[in-house]
Amino acid sequence: MNYSTLALTLLFVFIPIILSKTLNLGLEKDTIIATIRSIIQLLFVGYILTFVFEAQGLFYTFLMVALMIGAATLNARKKGQNITGITWKICLTLLTVEGITLTVLLGLKIIPATAQYIIPLSGMAIGSAMVLSILFLNRFSAELEAYEEQVELILSLGGTPKQAVHRQLLAAIRASMMPTIESQKTIGIVQLPGMMSGQIIAGADPIQAVLFQLLVLFILLSTAAISSVLLGFLSYPTLFNNQMQMIREKFHTVEK
Amino acid sequence: MKTFSNPAIHFHNITLKIDNRTIINNVTGSFPEGKITTLVGPSGAGKSTILKLCNRLISQSSGELYIAGQAIEHYNPIDLRRKVGIVLQSAPMIKGTVFDNLNLPRVLQNSSLSTEEAVSILADVGLDDTFLQKDASSLSGGQKQRVSIARTLVNDAQILLLDEITSALDHNAVKEIENLILHINNKHGVTIIWITHNLQQATHVGHYMWVLMDGELIEAGNSNLLLHSKNKKVQLFMNGGV
Numbered sequence: 001m002n003y004s005t006l007a008l009t010l011l012f013v014f015i016p017i018i019l020s021k022t023l024n025l026g027l028e029k030d031t032i033i034a035t036i037r038s039i040i041q042l043l044f045v046g047y048i049l050t051f052v053f054e055a056q057g058l059f060y061t062f063l064m065v066a067l068m069i070g071a072a073t074l075n076a077r078k079k080g081q082n083i084t085g086i087t088w089k090i091c092l093t094l095l096t097v098e099g100i101t102l103t104v105l106l107g108l109k110i111i112p113a114t115a116q117y118i119i120p121l122s123g124m125a126i127g128s129a130m131v132l133s134i135l136f137l138n139r140f141s142a143e144l145e146a147y148e149e150q151v152e153l154i155l156s157l158g159g160t161p162k163q164a165v166h167r168q169l170l171a172a173i174r175a176s177m178m179p180t181i182e183s184q185k186t187i188g189i190v191q192l193p194g195m196m197s198g199q200i201i202a203g204a205d206p207i208q209a210v211l212f213q214l215l216v217l218f219i220l221l222s223t224a225a226i227s228s229v230l231l232g233f234l235s236y237p238t239l240f241n242n243q244m245q246m247i248r249e250k251f252h253t254v255e256k
Numbered sequence: 257m258k259t260f261s262n263p264a265i266h267f268h269n270i271t272l273k274i275d276n277r278t279i280i281n282n283v284t285g286s287f288p289e290g291k292i293t294t295l296v297g298p299s300g301a302g303k304s305t306i307l308k309l310c311n312r313l314i315s316q317s318s319g320e321l322y323i324a325g326q327a328i329e330h331y332n333p334i335d336l337r338r339k340v341g342i343v344l345q346s347a348p349m350i351k352g353t354v355f356d357n358l359n360l361p362r363v364l365q366n367s368s369l370s371t372e373e374a375v376s377i378l379a380d381v382g383l384d385d386t387f388l389q390k391d392a393s394s395l396s397g398g399q400k401q402r403v404s405i406a407r408t409l410v411n412d413a414q415i416l417l418l419d420e421i422t423s424a425l426d427h428n429a430v431k432e433i434e435n436l437i438l439h440i441n442n443k444h445g446v447t448i449i450w451i452t453h454n455l456q457q458a459t460h461v462g463h464y465m466w467v468l469m470d471g472e473l474i475e476a477g478n479s480n481l482l483l484h485s486k487n488k489k490v491q492l493f494m495n496g497g498v
Contacts, residue, residue: 149344149346149348150348150350152313152344153344153348153350154360154364155313155337156311156313156337156341156342156344157337157338157341157360157361157364157407157408157411158334158335158337158338158361158364158365158411159334159364160334160364163364167350167351243312243315243333244312244333244334245312245313245314245315245333246313
């Protein structure tokens, strides 16, 4: 595939723009911005990756992973503005996810320690943890707002802050993990995963592509559990002061 | 059971400010031990805030608050909230049966209520044992309020804070709840602080009364003070002017 054939695929972008204009959906500008951003961002990453792969140095690989974690943290933290120290909490969560993923993959020699393997797999783990963190924070905020009275009830009966938000915390963890688990149940039946399809198109043996896809799925499952549980347990104490009182403004979602 | 040597609550120059807004303004006064004190005043007067200060769901910005003669900061918040129980106006129920709700204070202490204890506590609030396995969300407003009171009693509260617990009930249910609270006060000597909008109720159920307006305690005394007060603000409140 080259740039001129890629240019032809822009037809797929014109269709939603025309439909949006015809039906007054008001999505033309966003579609165009999304298209331009994806072209620039992916080409930029493509050139960076080419450089990193050719350099074959672990320094560049880890720099790349650090950039991914930084960008993912900045993106996810917008959803948790009411949680004190949300930036470092998300950063720690992503670092933990990445640390566990690489420890297992490299420690057990499942993949070689090269940029070609570390960067794409890290990207998938960090990206998934970022989405999971956003899902968790959205749901946790909604649960706290909806059940503020129950949180106060448990405190008033002599419960600890952890007991007071226990149900809301578990509900948010469960809700953020469910899409990952559910999508894995139908994988391969409803759709072929993007990474596996990409490998097959690029000429890889389908069984090899499946093995790698399964590896990714297992990483994502672990990522889902680690990120929502860790972020949950790091977040809830900041909702209360040292008198075990609710900090009211943190129980109300503020659109920023 | 830990007992307060003197379960009265004393406010000394208590002020609460939130975002530069004065919610409670320099309140000084006491709630006598073993008696029922009613809190009356227009909406937004700070009545619910007074109750939440008493069991430390919120803390004052300045002034001293004493529970049984000890500064409130002296108590562990968890111990304090078990001894100074609050019954919330909306009687929130957790998901599950009436037993699950009654058992909640015990679960929070990693123990469990026996069926016999639950039946006995339910009887105290005028409900029979058939209620134990009922879904709490299916109860009527009056029944929820009784379960809510019973749930607070599980902690053997020495002081009971009642936040407009009869405001959503019909006449008969109001009478039953009033009798129940009087019974708890008589039988167990529990100190009761009761917010009500119903001035008749405030006069006949309470021994003492506080009248609050705009976060200030404008009058405190016997429960019939509303009838004899010379305070212009109290008279205005009585006549529905505020």
